[in-house]
Amino acid sequence: MVHNLQFALQSAWRVLLAGLLLGAGLPALFALGVRALAWGAGGDAEVREPGAAGAKAQPIGTLLGWACIAVVLLGVALGITYIVASGLGKALSFEHIFPAIVDKK
Amino acid sequence: MTETTVVLVLVIVTALGFDFTNGFHDTANAMATSIATKALRPRVAVLLSGLLNLVGAFLSVEVALTVTNAVVKIQNANGTPKAELLEGGGSALLLIVLAGLVGGIVWNLLTWLLGLPSSSSHALFGGLAGATIAGLGWAGVNWNGNGTKLDGLVGKVLLPAVMSPVIAAVVAGVGTWLIYKVTIGVVQRFTDNGFRWGQIGSASLVSLAHGTNDAQKTMGVITLALIATGDWTDTTNIPIWVKTACALSIALGTYLGGWRIIRTLGKGLVEIAPPQGLAAESASAAVILVSSHLGFALSTTHVATGSILGSGLGRPGAIVRWPVAGRMVLAWLITLPSAAVVGAIMWWIGHAIGGLAGAIVIFLILLALAAYMYWHSRKSPVDHNNVNDEWGTTPELAEAVR
Numbered sequence: 274m275v276h277n278l279q280f281a282l283q284s285a286w287r288v289l290l291a292g293l294l295l296g297a298g299l300p301a302l303f304a305l306g307v308r309a310l311a312w313g314a315g316g317d318a319e320v321r322e323p324g325a326a327g328a329k330a331q332p333i334g335t336l337l338g339w340a341c342i343a344v345v346l347l348g349v350a351l352g353i354t355y356i357v358a359s360g361l362g363k364a365l366s367f368e369h370i371f372p373a374i375v376d377k378k
Numbered sequence: 379m380t381e382t383t384v385v386l387v388l389v390i391v392t393a394l395g396f397d398f399t400n401g402f403h404d405t406a407n408a409m410a411t412s413i414a415t416k417a418l419r420p421r422v423a424v425l426l427s428g429l430l431n432l433v434g435a436f437l438s439v440e441v442a443l444t445v446t447n448a449v450v451k452i453q454n455a456n457g458t459p460k461a462e463l464l465e466g467g468g469s470a471l472l473l474i475v476l477a478g479l480v481g482g483i484v485w486n487l488l489t490w491l492l493g494l495p496s497s498s499s500h501a502l503f504g505g506l507a508g509a510t511i512a513g514l515g516w517a518g519v520n521w522n523g524n525g526t527k528l529d530g531l532v533g534k535v536l537l538p539a540v541m542s543p544v545i546a547a548v549v550a551g552v553g554t555w556l557i558y559k560v561t562i563g564v565v566q567r568f569t570d571n572g573f574r575w576g577q578i579g580s581a582s583l584v585s586l587a588h589g590t591n592d593a594q595k596t597m598g599v600i601t602l603a604l605i606a607t608g609d610w611t612d613t614t615n616i617p618i619w620v621k622t623a624c625a626l627s628i629a630l631g632t633y634l635g636g637w638r639i640i641r642t643l644g645k646g647l648v649e650i651a652p653p654q655g656l657a658a659e660s661a662s663a664a665v666i667l668v669s670s671h672l673g674f675a676l677s678t679t680h681v682a683t684g685s686i687l688g689s690g691l692g693r694p695g696a697i698v699r700w701p702v703a704g705r706m707v708l709a710w711l712i713t714l715p716s717a718a719v720v721g722a723i724m725w726w727i728g729h730a731i732g733g734l735a736g737a738i739v740i741f742l743i744l745l746a747l748a749a750y751m752y753w754h755s756r757k758s759p760v761d762h763n764n765v766n767d768e769w770g771t772t773p774e775l776a777e778a779v780r
Contacts, residue, residue: 287668288674292546292549296660296665297550297556297661300576300580300657303572304556307572310572318568356587356590
């Protein structure tokens with residue numbers, strides 16, 4: 274019981290950290306992307322004072338926005354790779370920082 | 379056809395039935411938020427989720443035959459059944475498995491009737507544990523493992539069940555808070571459009587992960603039964619028809635949609651806006667994938683519910699219905715013991731009558747209970763037409779005991 278509690282707390286802690294990074298970080302980045310897109314689109318996409326003219330379109334914002342979303346998509350691709358790899362009896366290794374598919378130990 | 383073969387067929391049919399309830403019980407985990415925020419139309423959402431569950435189930439090439447080992451001692455470490463359970467063509471093992479599955483299904487149907495998202499894996503493990511206690515005594519349950527790793531009923535089921543919803547809630551809460559901070563000053567129509575797409579993506583990921591995780595539990599149980607009767611000997615592979623049948627049955631269940639539970643999770647617990655939906659599903663997907671990577675077994679249901687609750691806590695001024703949350707937690711607490719009690723009673727009935735007749739009787743009891751609960755559900759049907767109705771306009775199942 275005590276052993277199990279220790280093991281569980283150890284795992285839980287790591288799940289929480291990785292979960293925050295991927296599960297809260299990626300959506301926040303996605304939100305940043307949406308915000309940059311709004312800035313890029315200008316006009317009605319951003320809140321403004323009544324009567325004030327809409328902001329000018331900013332192409333750089335559109336670019337930044339898509340860049341953020343691309344990073345998020347990469348994260349999702351990593352998730353799918355993990356599901357497929359573990360289903361096929363492989364594992365996803367982060368040993369060399371870059372993810373690689375290896376045989377399960 | 380011998381008596382054992384008939385019992386084996388009953389076990390397989392019951393296992394597939396459990397897989398089916400597993401599917402419709404858990405549609406809500408992935409799709410409740412997308413349906414509530416209208417990112418997807420209800421029918422499209424369940425179709426997408428069903429297809430991804432099907433794909434996910436077929437991806438489980440490497441199926442753990444030892445799925446029951448985490449909680450009960452009816453298998454050896456290599457997946458073969460314990461020798462002492464194999465007398466009489468494996469009928470002792472078949473009865474335990476059958477009674478356990480019946481316990482799991484009955485509890486899944488009852489919580490569905492009440493619109494409560496309880497864990498299907500807890501129902502299965504509870505049922506098996508109860509049937510094992512009845513059949514083999516308290517020592518038949520693997521309570522704590524051997525102390526070298528996270529194992530046993532406590533380590534694999536109970537502790538993760540307490541911790542995972544909290545973790546998911548924290549992750550989703552932080553995610554929601556960040557999203558709202560980041561998008562201050564952007565017109566809502568603009569953000570909602572973007573977030574709906576993010577939501578569909580993350581919900582799809584949850585569906586896929588669910589297919590790979592949950593379908594293989596039933597695959598393992600059926601294969602165990604086949605090995606017990608000597609109809610299958612390979613402990614490293616499972617028959618292809620077992621995989622196909624399980625994949626189809628979980629996908630069909632998901633497609634049917636547990637609308638009562640979808641309603642509770644999507645509308646009842648928290649009033650969800652698209653940014654919250656995105657945060658909740660991303661948190662669920664991340665927590666489920668990271669934990670299975672670390673071997674920290676958990677229930678998709680607990681994670682999804684924790685995430686949705688967290689998305690309500692992370693948004694200042696959001697409506698969180700605590701009475702609904704309280705009833706859910708209560709359902710979680712009693713799922714395992716309740717399924718265990720049903721599993722144990724079924725084993726006693728089956729054992730007292732004995733042999734083929736015993737197995738047939740508990741199968742008939744299952745059918746009768748299932749029919750009764752289905753009939754009861756028709757009195758206040760929830761389907762794709764009214765799943766998104768304003769919460770509280772009609773007496774809500776998840777809030778009042780009937």
